[in-house]
Amino acid sequence: MNFFKKWSSSEQTKFHQSQTTSEELVPEGEKKTGLKNHLEQNRSLLQQVFGDTSDFHIEKVYTGNREGLVCYLESMVKHSLISEQIMKPLSQSSFKQKPINKVKDLDDFRKSFFGGINFHFANYKHEAVWHILSGCAVIFIEGITKALAIEINGTESRAITEPTTQTIVRGPKDAFVEDINTNISLVRRRLKNPRLRFETYHIGKDTLTSVNIGFIEGTVNEEIIAEVRKRISRIDINAIFDSGNLEELITDKTFTPFPTIYSTERPDTVTSNLIEGKVAIFVGGSPFILLVPTVFTDFFEVSEDYYVHFFLASFLRIIRYMAFLIALLLPSFYVAIMTFHHELIPTRLFFSLAAQREGVPFPTVVEVLLMEITFEFLREAGARMPRAVGQTISIVGALVIGQAAVEAGIVSNAMIIIVAITGICNYVSPVYNFGSSSRLLRFLFIFFSALLGFYGIILIVMLLVAHLVSLRSFGIPYLAPVAPFIIEDQDDVFVRFPIWGARKRPSYLNTGSPIKSYDAKSPSPPPKRRTDS
Amino acid sequence: MKENISLWQFFVLTITFELGSAVVVGIGNDAKQDAWIAILLAALPGFLLIWMYSYLLSLLPGKNLFEIMEVAFGRKFAMGLTIAYSVYFFYLACYVLRDFVEMIGSAVLFNTPSGVVAVTLMLVIAYILYLGFEVVGRVAEIFSPYMFFFIFLLSIFVWISGNFEIKNLQPVLSEGFQPIMNAIFPQLLGFPIGEIPIIFTVLMAHTSNFKYSRKVGMYAFGTGTVILVWAAILQIAVLGVDIKLRSDFPLLSVARMVSFANFFERIDATIVFIMMFGIILKISVFSFIGLKGLEYVFRMPYRPFVFPMSMLIALFSLINSESFAEHIEKGFKILPPYFHMPFQIYIPLLIFFIVIWKKKRHRFRKGGNR
Known part of the structure; x- marks a missing residue:
């Protein structure tokens, strides 16, 4: 199924809304088709696209004074949610609804019956198809050339468990899962910072895997984030299944035994690295999050180093x-x-x-x-x-x-x-x-x-x-604080200084704000002055 | 893209370079037990040369020796001279490589053919050079601490083993200054002292901050000289003058004397491997400068030359001398007066004065127009 061209949204940087459709979703070699006035025409448009796959569902409904169609992929939504969030409001609407005559009325209709649920409008066929594929129920109404897509992500996902590859003794015990939204929320929960940004990309012509890059605006080095965007939007591949695939596609040099990208399944590691000024890359379907840029010494650091006494951490x-x-x-x-x-x-x-x-x-x-x-x-x-x-x-x-x-x-x-x-x-x-x-x-x-x-x-x-x-x-440079040798970054390489002593971000990252905390001090009281006189 | 090394890298690279082979082979032998004084005194003209050459470079910022020769003599003549210089530097690389091959053959790999050692070493150096000069700087940065640390450790070990006889240094200046002068001119001045200023004429043009490179270079040279002096004192005090003169690699003989705690014995092989870093860097720097010369002559990046030139270096290091005795003889009798002096001092001095003269004339003419 080779429907969509690579879809990226690198030009959107500010307050990026996930799941935004784009012109580039149009199938290769086809013009984009607008949605039609008549239900039957729209139905045949969709059926052309989906063929007779057994999990594609079209249901006829009545809303107010008009006929409508509800389309969704059974495999992508939960059936109980469909009946509760779509069918119930729709059946209520047949009594209370003002007539939907114009495109504008569609929004009123949504406001009164589907408030508080994620939604999108689709004007074109490819947009409607995209929403159906990503787990929305799309509602068509007779006489309206716009469709309403309601998000009902009801697919099952694994519960958050303890990490299996990067275990620690002391510290948080949750790990990333396969669901990308859960992963993002695991990070956001730890980092209540309005400048934390996520940008969504969809990579892989066949899989359209969602890839999110996360960073803290103002902290991250703008050049690095631009480079990450460039490399991700340059990818031309048909399938991505794991962050390992992506790692190979964006790494600097392939012919080396050393990984130049850090992968972790620990949310606390990702969070602390975001604060240091790095960029996290989330890949849908992978519990391993990539962190870039990575230096050699990063591979010898564990998040637990920061939770135990610094003597022990340095020794370890x-x-x-x-x-x-x-x-x-x-x-x-x-x-x-x-x-x-x-x-x-x-x-x-x-x-x-x-x-x-x-x-x-x-x-x-x-x-x-x-x-x-x-x-x-x-x-x-x-x-x-x-x-x-x-x-x-x-x-x-x-x-x-x-x-x-x-x-x-x-x-x-x-x-x-x-x-x-x-x-x-x-x-x-x-x-x-x-x-x-x-x-x-x-x-x-x-x-x-x-x-x-x-x-x-x-x-x-x-x-x-x-x-x-x-x-x-x-x-x-991969060996950054060692060669080239940077003296002020030595506080967190071979030994770990106490947390109040390491006030700066790594200078080799060239972050937007080099200092983490200006007046972090030792908790022990300053030496008393002798006042006996 | 111009590749630069940081001042810190320049600093450690210079020290490692200066120690390179000089710390293992005995230097200043003509001065007998006063070798350390000879090295110390030979450093003085070294400082002067560094000052002059860095002044020369600062007159034409961003240019290295070969490009400066063009200013002094014009491209055609400079090209011939550059080829001569390139050959000279490649020859020095050969020379150092032969030192090393002999050292490996006599201390650790007794049965391995010297060709294997030379070629494998040059392959690694070719890879380093292929990656660029930046990599040379960073490699120096990583390995030089071990070198310094091991020299320090060796001193401690020798002292603990009780072999350090300060009396061996006496009598000081027993025959006056004449033997010391003989040791300095032209031997010590050519190797190892004079090598530093002449490599600076190219390396300084590749430092990230030229303004401070003279100061840093002087400090590095001073530090390196102090370590060399210390190595000489160590060799004389531990071995005595006679054995030092007879030994091919006095520092290894010193290391052989270490024995204590029933564990630290025969550390000379370890010393060889530590000194190997310095030698690899020294050959890399010489080859790099030679390649820079080729780059100037052929007006193309040096990378295509790296592999063939390093193989040639490996070959010539072996066929240059029939035996190690001939090799040492060449190094101490022929190279200093006929090669080191002209290439390290006479020609650069000539360029120095010509460039200053041209600058003056230029300024005068400019002033006339105003």
Whole structure:
């Protein structure tokens, strides 16, 4: 069903009303058709469009002195709502209604019977079709060339639950769901700021997925928001199912293992990032909200960092950086040391490691690759398996990566430890797709450490750092507060300063208002002056 | 698009560059135990040169050495000179690369063919250069702290291990100033001191804020020199003059002496990897300047040259000298008087005076018209 051209409303910025129809909704290669005077003509227009799909419903009604049609998609509305919100007022209207003779009367009609419900008027066929598709009941009246669309969004959606991928111990426990309106309201509830703006776009020729960008006017960098608008309206694709699709379409550079867009399912993370001056992108049908621009260090920050004591938060951040490095480098370090640089570790440690490897028939690199790939198998099976067989995987997995493998003489004990530590460290990153970068690059490191030892590792590290510093996210250097080094942004990178101490927004974002709060102070009283005289 | 580096990046890049290979290979050997005095004294003309060259750049803002040569000599002659300069810088890159290849071969990868080391390193450098000079600056920013930190750590470790014999520095100035002068001219002045002002003639044109770049450059040069002096003191005090003179890479020998707590032993390999950052940056900077020269000659962005030139550097670094002894001999006997001095000092000074003369004449003529 290829009905609509890409529909965007980038030119509308002020107080954007969602679901505004536009000229661009006209099907490709067709002129726009106005609605007709006669009901039967309108009915055949719609039936032409919808064909004989079984969930399309046209009902004949009487309103006041005239005949009317109510059209809706059964699959998009709740039946009880139709009878309560449309049919009941309509049947009442047949007694009380002033005659509807002109287009102008249609509005009076709406005011008296459908007050307080979201509505739209449709003058053209494509507008009526669009409203029907987005879950409205559209009312046509004999002799009127305008149709009234009443919003009855009665589709079922998942209830708000705890986040499944980004869990925290202390802090709010709600997560985004698939319904975009619920998601927006989750953010709006936390941010009672009149300058919070949302703009709606519809992307995907076939799916017309609604995409909302949210930002705080005056705080956000105007250039970034313009860039986001530009990239979103430039998208030319037929379907969007998840924010992951959109991420790939608007990211700065595709050929990189590192994500340059942050995705989260936590409303508090989105809210705090909006306040920092970032832009949130909501995609209909996806519980993951994108945040741009994103820098490398964002992937080591969790919203919980701000809810616990800053000593602990800073400690945890440093732990996360260490974990990232370990997940990336540890197996390759092991290979390099065992193959090339025996002298780098204390002699006795090396002897004990070498003794363990005595019975192992493979070179170190084969051993490492064997175990790492086994671990990847296990992980993939664990993520995809049906819940019912979960036990099997964990039991078998414990055997494969465990004592049994050692006793079978395939790998050494130290190898098990290495793989286990690496696997654990890989999950420390709060964002899942960031962990995947170290997961992939690890194999590159193993390969080069087997070829050139530490020299190879350092070469790849240089390569990686050069690659990282060349990345940008919506124009912002990816390693922003580190390279280029910005001293005043260091209050929230490797350590977190107390909340009253971090008063500025990140300066690399070039926000509209650089200072968050002017006179935030420590709650402890100022030191008393000695007044003994 | 002109790519610029921030002043902070310029600062750390300069220090890392100056330390680059100079901190690992022994310098100022002619001055024996007074090598550190020689380095200190050699820095004085260095400051003077930096001042002059930055003044030269400020006369023609936004232009680098090659474009300034055009003002001084006209495009044709400047082109020939630029090619000579490019070759010179590429040769320096080769030289530093050979230093490094030998260091890797002698300290960590004993059986790996040196060609593999040279080519892999140049591939990484080619990638960095391909990404642009901005990336060079940021890479320096990320890695230089580790370099400084490790030199600091090494000093602490050596001191804890109890190998630091300050007596080795005595007697100070036992043979008067003559050996020191011999060490400075032209050796120390050519490498590492003179390299800084000459790279500034191109790098300063790429800083985001030219106004302060002279000051920052001077500070960076001063800091780098202090670290070099400290490295020399460390080498002499730990190894003694004799071993220092005989050692190819005195700093590695120093690191080899570290041993305490049954854990920190044989850290020389670690030192090699840390110093590797400095060497990569040094080769990158030399190649970048050489490529800038090619950019000037061929009037096109340098990116297409990056890969072929880096492979050539890898090749020539290996065939340039038969052995490491020949390599060192070239570096200390042939390069300083016949290459470093003309390229680093004589020609730039000539340009300096010609440009000033032309400016004066120009101003005079302007005044006459008024």
